[in-house]
Structure formats: structure tokens, C-alpha cells
Amino acid sequence: MGDILFNNMEISDEDFKRMVNFLQKEYGIDLSKKRQLISSRLSHSLRTLGYENFHAFLEHLLTKKDSSDIELLINKLTTNYTFFLREKDHFSYLQNTVLPQLVRRHQGNRVLSIWSAGCSSGEEPYTLSIYLKEFFGAEASKWDTRVLATDISQQALAKAQAGLYKKPADMPQEWINRYFKPDAASGMYSVVPKIKSNVIFRTFNLMDPIQFRLKFDVIFCRNVMIYFNAETRDALVKRFYDAMLPSSYLFISHSESLGQTPLFRMVAPAVYQKK
Ligand SMILES: C[S@@+](CC[C@H](N)C(=O)[O-])C[C@H]1O[C@@H](n2cnc3c(N)ncnc32)[C@H](O)[C@@H]1O
Structure with a gap:
């Protein structure tokens, strides 16, 4: 037995x-x-x-x-391990370098297109959504900053869409107060609607052709290609390149590499800019 x-x-x-x-x-x-x-x-x-x-x-x-x-x-x-503010220097780079540039670039249409590719249970796109809210402050309503968040795991996406987590470790208490609602009964924290509604979750297999309506300013694809071989990774990097706007940014994990690519130049650790 x-x-x-x-x-x-x-x-x-x-x-x-x-x-x-x-x-x-x-x-x-x-x-x-x-x-x-x-x-x-x-x-x-x-x-x-x-x-x-x-x-x-x-x-x-x-x-x-x-x-x-x-x-x-x-x-x-699939390995769905993830957490809020993972590889925090990426979010600082986004806030201090990338977003100011994008704001200058997009004064005309006021649309930013940001993709969390391989978003798992949602901590990465919600962290992005929080940073966007912090950056734009009162101006947020004048911009379309929606984050596309995709994964192949339905289970991970269901958790992401529920937006219910244990208390995020290493997040300033001020942000927890502002962006999460504690549930006394369960001890869990739910992401507040203004952060949640700025993220659009979709099922998407990164092996498929990328055919989203907009080209991207920023792609976060971290801790995903680590499970791919070099050939699969290189083909995906080329599809990302084709789906990105000129001078846009690709964030990968610090434990990954893009290999020898002529398509991007490294601008910070694990941050690449489209050539
Ligand atoms: C370790 S998590 C990374 C989560 C987050 N990006 C981070 O860095 O914390 C890897 C995610 O990639 C997803 N994934 C793996 N292969 C994929 C594929 N072919 N298409 C889309 N997502 C995939 C998995 O389902 C998993 O949720």
C-alpha cells in the first residue's frame, strides 16, 4: 500500500x-x-x-x-518561484533611468507599453505597477501605463489574478499600507484595485509568435530563459527584439545571460537596450 x-x-x-x-x-x-x-x-x-x-x-x-x-x-x-521586489536594482533602474526617458519620448501619446513575460503568480507585474504609481503620482491618470503580464501556467495566473499574498517581505511598510489591504481573518494581503487594475493577465506561450497590438517600451523576462537552451533563448530574444520599440529595454535575471547578441547592448547589470 x-x-x-x-x-x-x-x-x-x-x-x-x-x-x-x-x-x-x-x-x-x-x-x-x-x-x-x-x-x-x-x-x-x-x-x-x-x-x-x-x-x-x-x-x-x-x-x-x-x-x-x-x-x-x-x-x-514549471518553476513558479517569485517574490515582490525581486532583484530590486532593476526597479531602481526603471524608476531613475528608464521611466524619465520614456516620459520624454511619449509626451505625444502618453502610452507606455510594459510586458512582464513569464509573470508567474503576479509579484513581478504588481511590483511594476506599484513603481509606476509611485513614479507618476498624481499624473498617473493622464498616462496609459498598463502592464501586460503573461505566463503559460494557468495555476500561476489564477493566483496572480486573485492578488492575495502573504505579507510581502522587504517592502517598505509605507507601501504595504498604501498598496495592500490586510485581511485580519486570513492574515493575507490583497493588492488594492488601483494597482491590480493596471495589470492585464493573459495566458501566453513564449514559444509562440509575438503578435500583441503594441510594440513594447520595456520587457521584463526574468528567471524564465534560464530553463531554455541557448538556441531556444536566442530565438526568443530575436522575437522580443522584433516586438520592441527602438531604444527600448529588456530586463533579464542577474543569473541569466543573453549570450553574444548583436541586437542589444548591456546598459546595466542584466538590463539591455535594443540597438
Ligand atoms: C521562476 S518564474 C519567474 C517569475 C518572475 N519573472 C520572476 O523573475 O520572479 C518562471 C515562469 O516562467 C514561466 N514559463 C516557463 N516557460 C514558459 C513559456 N514557454 N511561456 C510562458 N511562460 C513560461 C513559468 O510558468 C513560470 O511561471
Whole structure:
């Protein structure tokens, strides 16, 4: 009984290869060194769904491509770790260098287009929304500063849209008072409507062509490409480039690299400007 409940499912070499190829091709995620992770994160759910072994699930997945199978994979196999004010120097750079430039550039239309690509459970786009509110202050209503926030994980996006978090660590108390409403019963903090309504959440696979209505002034794509191989990353960086306005900014994580790209120049640690 204990074995049935708790043992991870065995994955054959062949099935592991097929799974890795599928994830790589469809979602860019490289799990070629994560056999144990695939098995441990999926086994319980697969048993609950009635699959006797990993092979049966894989066959079903690859032949049917049911959205419920895909959702399970994404929810279980993506890494959604994130937090408010992550890599804070990026937000300072945005506030002190990027936003003043964009304000000068966009006096005509007063539209800024900012994208949090791979937003996970929403802490990054809400941090952006807070910084925008802080920067524009009373002028905020005169500008369209909506942040597009996308991810492939429905589970992460549902949490983002709920906007309910534990007390954000390392955030000034003044901002917590201004931008969160504490819920005494649950001890949780909900993002206030003026910050929430400035973020638009959408499901989007970064492997797909980028066809949003506006070109972007700023893209935050941090701690996402770290799970991609160089080829997938380079192709995405080129799609970002094509989707960005001249001299716009791409923020990646400090633990990532853009490789040798002729398309961007580095202007600050992990901050790139379109050439
Ligand atoms: C570690 S989180 C990063 C969250 C936030 N950007 C940060 O830096 O804290 C990585 C996110 O990338 C998303 N992701 C991975 N592959 C993706 C893809 N092909 N398309 C869209 N999102 C993807 C995952 O679902 C996950 O929520």
C-alpha cells in the first residue's frame, strides 16, 4: 500500500527522451537533466488520474494532446518561484533611468507599453505597477501605463489574478499600507484595485509568435530563459527584439545571460537596450 501511494513512477530511457523532446519543442523548457523531478512531480497526480504507469500517460498526452494533460504538465513542471521586489536594482533602474526617458519620448501619446513575460503568480507585474504609481503620482491618470503580464501556467495566473499574498517581505511598510489591504481573518494581503487594475493577465506561450497590438517600451523576462537552451533563448530574444520599440529595454535575471547578441547592448547589470 505504502509503495503504491508514495513511490515515484519509473520512466524508461525512451519515454524520458520523448517527454523531454515534447517539453522542449512546445514550451522551450529543457528538463533533459531532470528525470527525477519529472517523476516526483507527476507520479501522484498520474496515479490519482488512474494511469498505471508513466508510459500510459505519455502515450495519452502525445496522441491526444488534451488540454487537461497539458495543464497538468505545465502546473507540475514549471518553476513558479517569485517574490515582490525581486532583484530590486532593476526597479531602481526603471524608476531613475528608464521611466524619465520614456516620459520624454511619449509626451505625444502618453502610452507606455510594459510586458512582464513569464509573470508567474503576479509579484513581478504588481511590483511594476506599484513603481509606476509611485513614479507618476498624481499624473498617473493622464498616462496609459498598463502592464501586460503573461505566463503559460494557468495555476500561476489564477493566483496572480486573485492578488492575495502573504505579507510581502522587504517592502517598505509605507507601501504595504498604501498598496495592500490586510485581511485580519486570513492574515493575507490583497493588492488594492488601483494597482491590480493596471495589470492585464493573459495566458501566453513564449514559444509562440509575438503578435500583441503594441510594440513594447520595456520587457521584463526574468528567471524564465534560464530553463531554455541557448538556441531556444536566442530565438526568443530575436522575437522580443522584433516586438520592441527602438531604444527600448529588456530586463533579464542577474543569473541569466543573453549570450553574444548583436541586437542589444548591456546598459546595466542584466538590463539591455535594443540597438
Ligand atoms: C521562476 S518564474 C519567474 C517569475 C518572475 N519573472 C520572476 O523573475 O520572479 C518562471 C515562469 O516562467 C514561466 N514559463 C516557463 N516557460 C514558459 C513559456 N514557454 N511561456 C510562458 N511562460 C513560461 C513559468 O510558468 C513560470 O511561471
